[in-house]
Amino acid sequence: AQSVTQLGSHVSVSEGALVLLRCNYSSSVPPYLFWYVQYPNQGLQLLLKYTSAATLVKGINGFEAEFKKSETSFHLTKPSAHMRDAAEYFCAVSLQSGYSTLTFGKGTMLLVSP
Amino acid sequence: DTEVTQTPKHLVMGMTNKKSLKCEQHMGHRAMYWYKQKAKKPPELMFVYSYEKLSINESVPSRFSPECPNSSLLNLHLHALQPEDSALYLCASSQGTGTISYGYTFGSGTRLTVV
Numbered sequence: 001a002q003s004v005t006q007l008g009s010h011v012s013v014s015e016g017a018l019v020l021l022r023c024n025y026s027s028s029v030p031p032y033l034f035w036y037v038q039y040p041n042q043g044l045q046l047l048l049k050y051t052s053a054a055t056l057v058k059g060i061n062g063f064e065a066e067f068k069k070s071e072t073s074f075h076l077t078k079p080s081a082h083m084r085d086a087a088e089y090f091c092a093v094s095l096q097s098g099y100s101t102l103t104f105g106k107g108t109m110l111l112v113s114p
Numbered sequence: 115d116t117e118v119t120q121t122p123k124h125l126v127m128g129m130t131n132k133k134s135l136k137c138e139q140h141m142g143h144r145a146m147y148w149y150k151q152k153a154k155k156p157p158e159l160m161f162v163y164s165y166e167k168l169s170i171n172e173s174v175p176s177r178f179s180p181e182c183p184n185s186s187l188l189n190l191h192l193h194a195l196q197p198e199d200s201a202l203y204l205c206a207s208s209q210g211t212g213t214i215s216y217g218y219t220f221g222s223g224t225r226l227t228v229v
Contacts, residue, residue, distance in 0.1 A: 032217075034217050036220075042222050042223070043120075043220040043221050043222040044206075044218075044220040045220070046217050046218075046219070049216075049217050090156055090157075092217075101147075101159055102159075102217070104156035104157055105156060106155070107154075107155075107156050
C-alpha cells in the first residue's frame with residue numbers, strides 16, 4: 001500500500017519569494033513520485049516525476065523536487081514565485097513493482113501575492 | 115498528439131436524464147481511467163481500463179457505467195444521478211498499468227451539475 005501526506009492545505013508567498021510545498025510518502029516498496037498542478041476549472045498537468053534515475057528532479061515552469069529516502073520526502077520548490085504559479089498542487093505516488101495506480105495527496109493551494 | 119480530450123466541458127442534467135461523458139486519446143496508451151473530483155479535494159479513482167478491459171471498479175454506484183469501445187476511447191454513461199454526484203470528472207491515460215513510471219496524462223475534465 002502507498003500514501004502521501006501534504007503538509008499545509010494552503011501556502012502563501014509573495015511574488016519573487018521561495019516556494020516550498022511539502023510531501024511525505026509511505027510505501028512498502030520503492031515508489032514513483034509525482035507532482036501535478038491544477039489551475040481553476042482545469043485538469044491536472046504533470047510538473048515533474050521521480051523514477052529512481054536521479055534524486056534531484058527538474059520539471060516545468062522552474063519547479064524542482066528532491067527525493068530523500070531517509071526522510072521519505074519529495075518536497076517541491078521554486079526559487080522565485082510568479083503570480084501565474086497560483087494553483088492547487090498535488091503530490092502523488094505509485095509503486096515501482098507490480099500493478100499500481102496513482103494515489104494522490106489532499107493537495108496544497110499556493111497563493112501568490114504581489 | 116499528447117493530449118487527452120474530454121467532451122463536453124460542461125454538463126447540466128436532471129436526475130432522470132441519461133447522458134454520456136466521452137474521453138479520447140491518440141498516444142497509444144493502453145490504460146485509461148475515470149476520476150471524480152469534488153471541490154477542494156483530490157481526484158478519486160472510479161474505474162480503470164487496461165487493454166480495453168475493466169480492471170478496477172472502486173465500488174462505484176451502478177448509476178455510473180463505464181465503456182471502452184476501443185483503445186482510444188473511453189465513455190462514462192450516467193443515469194439517475196443524484197445532486198451529490200455533481201463534480202469534475204477527469205479522464206486520464208497511461209502507457210500501461212503495470213509500471214506507472216511515466217505518470218498519467220489527464221484531460222481537462224467535464225464539469226457535471228446534477229439538478
